[in-house]
Amino acid sequence: MLPVSWPIRVMASDTLYARRLDRRVKAGKSARAHPRTTGGSSMRRRSKARAETRAFKIARTTETRSICPYCAVSCGVIIHTLGDKAKNVTASVVHVEGDPDAPINRGTLCPKGSTLKDDITNPNRVLRPKVRRPGSDHWEDISWDDAMKGIARHIKDTRDRTFVAKNARGEVVNRAPGIAWIGGCTDTNEFNYLQWKAISA
Incomplete structure (x- = not known):
């Protein structure tokens, strides 16, 4: 035993x-x-047994549960971060693993999900909205407010220009063929319903 x-x-x-x-x-x-x-080369030169604790990189981390964004399977993940959450302190991600409490993946991750840490800590990751003006050859940073206003304006203009209330047989369809709407694996049924209502209003 x-x-x-x-x-x-x-x-x-x-x-x-x-x-x-x-x-x-x-x-x-x-x-x-x-x-x-720890034994020597012979039984006569054995050293004393000593107790020690191996240092684990996630021993002092904060666990945050999330969902892998790569596909629609929605595997649960645990993100381990270091940082005391103090003001002006940015938590650093040190490890990402599968969530053993998630019923979908039970702690496992596919090869893409296993690289989430590299995706989060990538120095080339885009962290703010960008726009490329008509005729421009580069992207420029804009504020979130400007990005939301610009997106809303483009959606409204495209919707008004391409909206179809009835088809050729006179049936009510209420669709905008000029707009494609893409959902995500983390979207709830309620959010998907609101998306459909917004695109067909």
Whole structure:
């Protein structure tokens, strides 16, 4: 029988409880230090066994649950950040892993989902709205207010120009063929309904 201080791996690892326990043990948040024996080249020169705790990169992090944005499967992820959330302090992402409590992926991630940290910390990531004016050869930063006003104006102009109330048979269709609307895997049914109402109003 193994000492209780050793990391425990529950055989029924397909259960959510086992996944949580296994992840906590790996993170060093529930496991105690276990004795490590360092032996010499002979039994006569054995060193003393000493207890030590391995330093884990997620031991002091804040866990934030989110959804992977890459496809419509909506796998749950846990984002580990360092930072005390003080004013003028930006939290840094140090690790991203699958959420073992998510019923869809149960802690697993595909190769694309496993690269979320690189997507978040990419120095070339676009962090603010940009616009390329007609005839311009470069993109310029604009404010969020200007971006929202510009998007609303373009949608309204396109809707008014292409809106079709009835088809050739006189049936009410209320559609705007000049606009394509793309949803996301994190959209709720209520939000999708509002999108449809907005595009067909």
